[in-house]
Amino acid sequence: MDTTKVLKRPVFLRLFGLCATGQPKDKTSWRIGEGTVEVDLTRLPELQQPERAVRLEDNAAGIRVLLVKGPDGSFHAYRNECLHGKRRMDPVPGAETLQCCSVGHTTYDYDGNPLTNDLDGQLNVYTVEQRDDALTIKLD
Numbered sequence: 016m017d018t019t020k021v022l023k024r025p026v027f028l029r030l031f032g033l034c035a036t037g038q039p040k041d042k043t044s045w046r047i048g049e050g051t052v053e054v055d056l057t058r059l060p061e062l063q064q065p066e067r068a069v070r071l072e073d074n075a076a077g078i079r080v081l082l083v084k085g086p087d088g089s090f091h092a093y094r095n096e097c098l099h100g101k102r103r104m105d106p107v108p109g110a111e112t113l114q115c116c117s118v119g120h121t122t123y124d125y126d127g128n129p130l131t132n133d134l135d136g137q138l139n140v141y142t143v144e145q146r147d148d149a150l151t152i153k154l155d
């Protein structure tokens with residue numbers, strides 16, 4: 016029996032691939048560096064609590080990052096594309112997992128390994144360095 020915790024969401028949101036995680040309200044809370052994304056946590060109230068996330072996206076620059084604050088307060092960043100069909104993901108509170116927003120809701124551990132749906136490969140996990148209230152996400 017599959018005991019994977021599923022983020023409960025209306026099916027029409029899953030059909031249209033609409034994720035629960037939003038973009039930062041303060042657009043100045045992050046910027047693109049040289050092969051990095053630089054984040055100012057003082058401008059990101061969305062990440063004050065653990066098990067929350069934001070989407071950092073810039074289509075022109077090809078940036079599509081999911082930044083997650085884990086239950087222990089550590090930060091995790093991913094290329095925000097499900098291995099199955101490239102839809103976006105959300106953190107699942109209480110499970111330390113990420114879950115695709117689609118109907119298939121492929122679930123991943125924080126290391127990017129798929130736990131459901133028998134997919135090959137791993138999410139692109141970015142290194143996150145923290146210095147006080149500043150994060151550097153390395154996009155390599």
Ligand code: FES
Nearest residue numbers: 097099100115119
């Ligand atoms: S896009 Fe199909 S499960 Fe993620």
